[in-house]
Amino acid sequence: MTFWFILSFAFITILFFITRYLLNWLATSYKFQLFGKMINCVDTNEKALALTYDDGPHPPYTDNLLDVLGDFDVKATFFTVGENVENNLATARRMIAEGHELGNHSYSHKELVSTNLGTVRAEIQKTDDILSNLGVRSDIHFRAPFGLKRIRLPWELARRKKINVLWSIDPKDYQSLSAEEIASCVIRNVKPGSIVLMHDGGGDRSQTVAATKIVVEQLQHQGYQFKTVTELMALQA
Numbered sequence: 162m163t164f165w166f167i168l169s170f171a172f173i174t175i176l177f178f179i180t181r182y183l184l185n186w187l188a189t190s191y192k193f194q195l196f197g198k199m200i201n202c203v204d205t206n207e208k209a210l211a212l213t214y215d216d217g218p219h220p221p222y223t224d225n226l227l228d229v230l231g232d233f234d235v236k237a238t239f240f241t242v243g244e245n246v247e248n249n250l251a252t253a254r255r256m257i258a259e260g261h262e263l264g265n266h267s268y269s270h271k272e273l274v275s276t277n278l279g280t281v282r283a284e285i286q287k288t289d290d291i292l293s294n295l296g297v298r299s300d301i302h303f304r305a306p307f308g309l310k311r312i313r314l315p316w317e318l319a320r321r322k323k324i325n326v327l328w329s330i331d332p333k334d335y336q337s338l339s340a341e342e343i344a345s346c347v348i349r350n351v352k353p354g355s356i357v358l359m360h361d362g363g364g365d366r367s368q369t370v371a372a373t374k375i376v377v378e379q380l381q382h383q384g385y386q387f388k389t390v391t392e393l394m395a396l397q398a
């Protein structure tokens with residue numbers, strides 16, 4: 162009796178940890194998504210990369226960033242949070258007018274792993290509507306808040322034929338690093354087809370703005386071209 166009890170207990174415990182590991186892997190893997198298309202870089206031989214900025218618009222940092230990008234004639238992709246767009250319409254309009262790509266990073270930046278399907282749908286739809294009303298006509302790609310997805314979010318994105326765009330370089334600009342530290346991480350790790358994650362929202366982003374200037378100057382010097390995510394995907398070998 163005791164033997165069988167211990168065996169069953171051990172079996173259930175092992176099953177619990179395997180399930181937990183698999184669910185965690187499913188949520189955080191940048192290589193696998195249960196439904197629909199996800200990318201974290203583009204397979205190409207061309208010296209090109211995409212700079213992406215999350216969580217804005219967030220003046221004055223987003224506007225400072227637009228100044229830097231404009232000085233170098235570089236187009237970037239902004240994964241915007243719907244409620245921040247509503248609160249900063251002038252900056253959002255400026256992003257569009259200056260030729261940057263706008264993506265959907267949910268309406269309120271909730272994690273969309275444990276939320277119900279109705280919430281997942283509303284978080285995607287509201288931001289799509291806001292961006293469409295601002296005049297965004299191209300496909301609006303999605304980036305999962307915190308990069309997390311499991312079952313419901315990929316299911317809903319697949320239903321809408323939306324691509325979940327993650328990243329291959331994360332210089333962790335949200336960890337109070339200096340501009341030089343952020344920039345050197347990007348420059349050290351860049352390769353053709355890289356997608357770089359940075360943030361214009363969520364805090365004081367002056368170091369990200371300064372890092373962007375260093376990255377653009379040095380990588381343009383190395384012969385790299387800066388593309389929007391959609392342009393980069395068109396280079397897929």
Ligand SMILES: [Zn+2]
Pocket residue numbers: 215216266270306307
């Ligand atoms: Zn985010």
